[in-house]
Amino acid sequence: MNPVRRTTAAAATAVVLATAGSLLTATAPAAAAPTACASPVFTREFFPNTSFSGTPRRTDCDSAIDQNWKAGAPTRLMPKDNFGVRWTLTRDFGSGGPFTFQAGAQDGIRVHLDGVRKIDLWRDVSSTRKKTVNITVPRGKHTIRVDFVNWTGNADVSFAYKPRTSPGVDKVKPLVPKGSSVGYQGVTGRARATWARNTEVDLAGYRVYRRLEGTSFGTVPVGITTSTSYTDGSLPLTGDTYLYEIRAYDKAGNESTGTPDQSVTTADRIPPARPGGLTAGSRYEGMRLGWRTDPTAASYRVYRATGTSGAFTRIAQVDKGTYTDTTAAEGTTYAYAVTALDEWGNESVRSAQVSAQRGDYTAPPAVTGLKVTPTTYGFALKWDANPAPDTKTYVVHWGEPVGEEGGEQVCYGSAVEYLAAGTTSYDYTTLPDGDRVCFFIDVLDTAGNSSLRQTGTAEAVIATELDTTPAAPTPQGSPSRATVYGVEGAEGVESVPGVEDDTAR
Template sequence: MLATAGGLLTVTAGAAEAAVTCASPVFQRTFYANTTFSGTPKKTDCDSVIDQNWGTGAPAAGLPSNYFGVRWTVTRDFGSGGPFRFAAEARDGIRVYLDGVRRIDLWKNISTTQAKTVDVTVPSGKHTLRIDYVNWTGAADVTFAYQPRTSADVDKVKPLTPTGTSLSYSSYQARFGWAANKEMDLAGYRVYRRLQGSPYPAKPLATTTSTSYTDTTLPRTGATYYYEVRAVDKAGNESAGTADKPVTTVDETAPAAPKGVGDNWAMGEVEDVWLTWESNTEPDFAGYRVYRSATTPVAVTPANLVSGSELLTGSGYREALPQTGDAYSYVVTAVDTHGNESAPSDPTSAFMTHDRTPPQETALNARAVESEAGVTLTWDASQARSEDFVGYRVYRSSTPRGERKMGEQLVGEYVRGTSFTERAAPPGRTSYYWVVAADDAGCLGTPSVDMEVHVQGNTTAPPAVTGLTATPGKNGVSLGWDASDDPGLDHYEILRGTLVDGRWTYKPLLDPGDFQPWEFTGTRHHDLTVADGERVRYSVVAVDQYGNALTPDSGAAMAEVTELDLSPDAGATPAASGAPLTSLGTQPYGDHGWISWILSPEADEADEADGGGHRVTGFHVYRWNPDTHVFDRLTATPVPRGESGYWDMTMRQGTTSFYRVTVVFDDGTESGATQAAVAAD
């Protein structure tokens, strides 16, 4: 007895034989000891391929070698069905049935193998194949196979639409799955995806032989997409698509940065600003944010957000600029309904502002006291800080600040610390001081309290400096002294004394910049002067803020020294008997020197025709050589008349150079020489 249960065939044999179950598409095979397939089978098993050659032997134990029968049966799902080819070969008889209808009949006892092929159209769904084989006498062999015909000109049957679809979305990926089709000629599956509101494209998203596909290319826009899958056979026939499976993506796509923001600009200093830009057109657009900063690029941060917590719905923004003196730039971003924010727009040009914001620094707990150093003001460090703070200003007035200001003076500015000393406040009167912070635009903060001081002043000169030394050198005298610890010290002055008619006469060293007494703040100085053996005295005096200072006659420090004598030897030529020059001077310039002269009027006017004298045609320049003890002539040819100087490009450095200049006449003779000397660094 045969019973069909789904895709399985179950054989119910005698009580002594257990049922054999074969899973489709494996055949269930039964062996009979007769050619009529009657009675109880001798054996039942499973056979995946019908391709046997038993020769002259028995097909199984307990069966005869002649006059036996074998039956194969299978019920399977042919999917959409379509054109198939059945091929049978046997020695002896073979019959093939499809759903009980005989399709091949080769049923006779022969000594050679007989074969037959038939083309069959199999309907869709489940069908049963039965193959009966008998061997009467002689050798036994049997072969049977069935397969779909897949050429495109024969197979016009579409595969069945896949079933069992499922769709899941995770980590920005969609996993689409379906059940396997039953077609034997299945080539694979085509997966299609469409955006909501659009048709499926002609080209599939993917082609696969698997029963699932993971889409990793979904845009992160918040849009809804639909999927379907279609089966395709080896002939190229494509099934209908499955029912749409939707998925809504996570939106992580920001809108485009607003355009046209960079076109906003203004000239001069701006009180308020009005920005405009092009409108965004994204379907999920929600609004704009505006950011402002005095630094570039403008950072998109909560601290720089100026448009508020609510999004701007229009493409414009207006605000009053803080008048801090900074240059401000703006950027604009677009935001969508999912909170995605665009990249910042191009920045605007910088909008300049007036600085009307006073600094935050305040000089608290200000106090004043007078000492020998002057009037010293101190105050507590300010806890507030301003970026444009440049320092404190200190004012002094003869009246309190609250009253009408008379004689108000700025006595200190750019004070970065917490103290200031006015070293020479007007003595003998009451002064009022206050301290106020200033920024780089001149805005002033809150002033300190008034500090009232009755200034006594100072009339006592600082004590004499100590440790004064004077050391002669080849180009002058080097001086050194100890630093004065007098609190009112302002500077030092150096006096140089020479003997005049047997008395020491002192003159201050002059500042070469303004030819006023040179004010020194250090404790070293080299007096660059000619080393000609002169006896001199130096006095260094400390001067306080009121100009009080000792003198050489009242106890100032003194040091007497005789300069080195590098003068030319007596009798050196050309003789220093005097040239017809009004003046002769020397001046060092870096590593070279300039020797200049002025021809005397008499020599300048001499003319042989008028007075019988000789005309001046030029000048010769000589320099003393201390190594050879002669004057070396520096001019190979005379310096032409009309020129008033000569550059010595090889002037000796760090010593004193002595020069002599002669006048050259038209007859080739020279006048006596005029001498000048210069000390060079």
């Protein structure tokens, strides 16, 4: 209730002083400027008559109709008898429903709803009379108008309207809340729903319902509030989609239909399963790892430790179930473990670790210093000792050069001898007849690595055999066989190269 206060200077009688020598004159009372009162506050107008005619002497806002002016005037601008006061209110009643209108006055009061009279106590009386009526207000916006007049004597007036909230009386559901939306904060994992406020007079609050996509809403809300927003901090962080709807409920327990579903997809804080089946094996290109993949994993992290008890360090992240560690040092033992990551970056527990040693895949350096000297029995070969500590075998290759002399030539040869480490010379025996031949030497280590196989090249030497062929040809008819007889007392015979031993029978 807003009691009437003293009038302002703008509303009081204005006194104007004329120029010197003129008379003082007084103007008529000025009407107050129209006042805009926000619903559900009443607009109150004061009339100096009981017919509510003419321009109101004063207009203001009144939050409740409950005044007692006794025998006095309601304002300095008004008479103490034969005046009228009108209250007007237009508001949205939402879904409407059953209401009680209560009025009391000395003298007369009339209450209208949308211009239809609901209470009529219009008579000059000597005491306050009261009346209560039950009415049903339809949904939507409606106007209440209260007219009060005082003819003579004391003046008091009261009016109130309120919903009937008994479950047996009120069967009207609230309207569906409008403007609903739901936002999601991935960092906090919280969803925040907002909506516009309902206009029902008997509104009690709102219920927020949540369901997993593909399921139905339950009967128990996830939250209850009297506000127009709700923050849900109980969402499972599983990367799933959830749907929300808001329902208004009144003091009689009636619940509205739900708002259109609003969806959010939660952040995923659930890591994938621990990878299994991890294996590790040494290959020429590096340590080859493999493990079983998981359809929920987006990528995998590879961890390595030196030895079997060292600290693990992440060395790679891949999107498949294999990885080759090309940085593993030969001859070193490593322990490996992998983890799985999903699209949200959640990392699983490390797999069971496996250990393996990186094999030796580095061939010894190529043989250097090869020298080939023709001899009467073939060739004498010498070379530098290979510096590799794991040198195991030298392989001597003999072949024929291809290409023109004086130009680039290639030695095509095959292995003719395998020699142990520590050997740096070899005698190649053949029947010297002046041919041009070539030699090169490959070297193998204890792991079987070959310098020639890895590099495809070797240091080759081209040499020309001595020519020990007789200058004169063998005469026509010369015997092709020689018979050797043992000499009595001799300790043995020595076979001559190139001479077949054919003992006479």
